[in-house]
Amino acid sequence: MKFNSIWIGTLCGWLLFLTDPAKAQTTVxxxxxxxxxxxxxxxxxxxxxxxxxxxxxxxxxxxxxxxxxxxxxxxxxxxxxxxxxxxxxxxxxxxxxxxxxxxxxxxxxxxxxLQVSTRVLHDVIIKGTVPKIERQIDKTIVNVDQDITNAGSTVLEAMKKLPGVQISEDGQLSLNGKSGINVMIDGKPTYLSASDLAALLNGMPSANVQKIEIMTSPSAKYDASGNGGIINIVKKKNRKEGFNGSFNGNYRQGYYGNYGGGVSLSYKTDFYNLYLDNSYTYKKDFFNRTVNVDVLDGNHILQSERTSSNDNITSNKTYSPALGIDLYLSRNTTLSLTGNMNIQSSSDQTLSDMNIFDGNRSLSGTEYFSALNKNKPFNYTTGIALAHELDSSGRVLTFSLDYSGYRNHAGQDNQTLLKDASGNFLDRSLVFLDQSRRLKIYAFKVDYTHPLKSQGRLEVGFKSSYIRANNNNLYYQDLNGLNILDSMQTNYSVNSENINAAYINVSKVYKKLSIQAGLRAEQTITKGLQLLTGESVKQDFLSLFPAVFFDYKFNEQHGLTIRLGRRIERASYHELIPFRRPLTPVLYFQGNPDLKPQLTWHGEVAWSWYGELFLTVGYTIDRNYVRTLPYLDSNQVTVTRMPTNIQRSSSWNIDLSYSRKFANLWTTNTTFSLYQNQFSGQVANFKLNNPGIPTIYISSNNSFSITPKLSAEADLEYNSKRQLVTSSFGAYSTVDIGIRRLLFGSKGALTIKATNLLQSESHNVIDLYKNLYQYSYFNFYTRAIRVNFSYRFGNGKAAKSKKESSSADEQKRAN
Missing domain, CATH: 2.60.40.10 (Immunoglobulins)
Structure with a gap:
């Protein structure tokens, strides 16, 4: 596959930078x-x-x-x-x-x-621009609503365009090749598995998001979970007085038609701020996966081969209401009450045809497999928060208490039909999986901020969370028209996790040097019980997580930033449950109750030039790295994928980013990354020594101001071949373009965009482990055209000073 357009676009961006006459001048x-x-x-x-x-x-x-x-x-x-x-x-x-x-x-x-105006202003158009990407000492901020091609998309689709972010076919997130990303919403962990989180974000409109924060080395005030870093999704919040609102609607035509819409309403007075959000999305997608599996003996001689073509059709309907109120109890005190729900109805259908060959590659049989998984996930979160400014110097005390519930009851019908080489019927099996999962999450947090001299700040806090997960997985086989429970393949488990954490974080600004240092202590208590077998497991350990940052400005042209921190990645609940779930005729997934937490040290040095060019070099060391590996079952036919600890892992990355606005007409944000992952250890009597391969990642976002009311955008992404443990992933690329027209006095906006214009996102995946070789090719049909319309309304008056201060505090808590 050729990527001439990608390389040409990227080279043009760098050549313009290198030949920019403004940089050639001697004037400082x-x-x-x-x-x-x-x-x-x-x-x-x-x-x-x-x-x-x-x-x-x-x-x-x-x-x-x-x-x-x-x-x-x-x-x-x-x-x-x-x-x-x-x-x-x-x-x-x-x-x-x-x-x-x-x-x-x-x-x-x-x-x-600023002095408060005695006049009432109407229909004021704000023309100042917020940069799409902002870089701070401990995070990178991506302002999602500044990207035209995000109009009408879901949060998951917008996250695919974040610098360095990759999302696998099963929803696994990675950042610069490192997995274990902790995704937060408004500063609060989601606690969901990769697939559940992907479903949640796929039903959340990006129109409700103000910005996304990327932290490769988070400060001590954030949870230590997420060895690959933290991605914090910050929702929009009203700051205007009186009645205000907006609505949006979109339609996308790709392989199937998709649509969605939402409305946001708010009413703000001197005493309270009431807001309501409602959104609905319908998504239906299709992809095909061809798989070739070779089973080898100890001498790497072929024993059997299976080739299959698998069609997958997913559909998802999501309704997401949210309600909140800020009560201004006094000039310095705000009480916030929030509640939101996510109601889904999803369907996942797989149709598979498989040919079975012997060691001589002679056809020995065929197998037809169909699976239909229907699910209605329901989750909700309620919270109460109190923010109090102790005085005008900046001393702030905040309390928050949250409760979340997650319910998932899925039913999956599997049908398998087996025939011999001549097409004669051999066997038929019907299986029904009744899977129920419930999570209850309680969290309490208190934070205190104290200003220090010379632009310094002291932050201390405490957090305690408790999670209880009930997982009931029933396996039924059809015998003479009756569903008979198979107790050997049924699992019912109860898991709990209690994390108690405390942190201290100090920041100080000198003439040219900014320093931030912190320490977080977390006590983790986990319990697991298999109710059918009586097996139990318990862990209780205390860990320390330091984080330090140095930012030094040599002069107006050059700056240097150093980041170093320790992180942890705890196994998600579905990864601990030893329930074996079929995915295809020969592929299964099973949890591992013996998984250990993954511990990570990550450090990086970043150099900046003119605040436009950034060069970052990073290095990561992991212990007990968690990766899902394929295991050939004892029947030498089926394969079970299971989360596994790998003793040692390390990776390095070099990132080069360039952000520049040319003559108020063209703005580019381009990133070039080179990284490599290495793994070593012993797994199931198999010695693993994988040096990995260097991987190239390119992301370029380009926006063009044609007229004050007409703008356009072009985005491209390229990922070269990359490797994780025993899996290697083929190269792929995407190109998106869009155009936006402001309407109705700039209160409305019409956006038309085309995604995956070259239909170039398909790629292969190769798994090579012990006596198993598996080649898969994923055909993604994501090329689509989308139309989005949005409109905002209201009186547009600003809030008074005390209300602005309270909402600013709420925004800081979300950060």
Whole structure:
């Protein structure tokens, strides 16, 4: 497969960077910052800041203030400028005579206080732009709603476009080739298995998401779970006074038709903020998988061969309502009550035809297999949070209490028909799997933030969570029209997990050096009980997880960041249950109750140039690495995939990222990554010594401003061949394009986009382990065209100072 368009697009981006005349000049450009607050010193996020050339009043740059009220302009040429700041509900702020000289030190405008406007503003259009990708000392932030091609997509589809993120066929997430990603929603863990989490995110519209935070080395204030890092999905939250809302609808035509829509409503006063979100999605997809399995003896001589073609059709209907209220008990105290549900109805159908050959590759029989899995997952979360500002210096105390429930009752009908080489009937079997899973999750958390001198901050906190999982898996076989329970293949287990954690995190900013250091202690108590056999397992251990960050600015052109941290990956509940579930005629999955936690050290060094070019070098060391491996069963016919600990693993990565806006017309965010995974150890009397292979990953997001109301976007992604333990994955690529037109006074937007334009996402997977060789090829039919329309309405007035402060605190808690 050729990827000429990918390489040409990527090379053009890098050549433009290398030949950019602005970089060739000897003049030293500068950056400067400012902090926007109101008359009560409360931070004001999302204020529009415009930088104008004072000589000809032309607009040089524009941006928005972040969640804490800070804004930054980079690469400003020496000269005289004018700063203009506007925000709904406040008087415009204008400062002229801002002199930027050639001094290499960064400039600052200090604290800028806005005055509350006595006028009522209507239909104000904010033209400041938020960058699609922001890089901070401990995280990378991707502003999802700034990407045109995300319009109408689900959160899972948007996550596939995150820098360095890959999602496997079964929903497993990896970041720069490292698995074990802890996915959070508004700073709260999801606690779901990979497949359950994929189903949840596949039913969540990206229109409800403000940003996604990627943390390869999270700070000590976050849960230590997730050896590959943390991906935090931050939902949108209303900040406007009065009645406001928005609605959206979309339709996608690919192999099947898909559609969805949602509405968000809010009402905010001096005393409360009430908000309601409702969304509905319908998705139906198809893919084909061809599989060739060779069974070898100890001398690697072929014993048997099986070739099959498997069609998979999935459909999913998801309804997701959410309701919340913020009560402003006082100027400094906010009580928040939230509740959300996710109601699904899904169907997963597999149709398989398999030919069976002997060691001489002569046909010995055929097998036809069909499976229909119907499921109605239901999960909900309720929470209460109290945020209190102790004084105006920035001392904040927060409490939160959450309860979540997850119910999953799936029924799967399997039918197998076996014939000989001549097509004569041999056997038929009917199996019904009745699978029930329930999770109850309780979590309590308290955090305290204390400001220190010279832009320092102390954070301490405590968290306790308790999870109870009931899994009842019943295996029925059809005998003469009756479903008879097979107790040997039935499993009923109860698992519980209690994690108690405490952390301390200190950050300090000097002239050129920023330091953040923290330590997290977690006590883990797990219990597992097999009710049918009486077998039980218990673990109780205490672990420490340090995290340190250093950020040093040599000058306005060069900066260096160092990150180092320790993480843990605990097995998900379905991975611990020894229930053997059929996937295809010869492929099964079974959990492993003896899995150990995976422990990881990860460090990286990042160099930045002009805040546009970033070079990152990272190294990771794992112990008890968890990977699902294929095992040939004793009948020498079927294969069972089982999560397994591998004693040692290490990986390295080199990332080169470039972000630049050219003449207010073209903005590019391009990442080039090179990484390699290595594994060693002994598994089931098989010595594993796998050095891995270097893997290339390229991601490029390009947006174009055609007119003030018309914009376009083109995205491309490329993954070369990569290897994980005994599995190697073939190369694939995707190209997406889109165009957006603002309508109705910029309150509405119509977006048309095409995804996987070249139909180039299909790839192979090869498993080579002991006496088993398996080659699979996945044909994905994801090329589609999508139309999305969104519209926002409301009076558009800004909230008063005390309400902005409270909502800012809530936003900080989500971070």
């Amino acid at each position: 450009n500068r950056s400067f910052t400012g902090n926007i607050v109101d008359h009560k010193n409360s931070p004001q996020p999302y204020a529009t800041v415009i930088l104008k050339n004072e000589q000809d009043t032309s607009i040089t740059q524009s941006t928005k203030s972040n969640d804490l009220g800070y804004f930054t302009f980079k690469n400003v040429k020496p000269g005289n400028y004018q700063i203009k700041i506007t925000m709904i509900g406040f008087e415009p702020f204008i400062r002229s005579g801002v002199l930027i000289d050639s001094n290499s030190k960064p400039a600052t405008l200090g604290v800028i206080r």
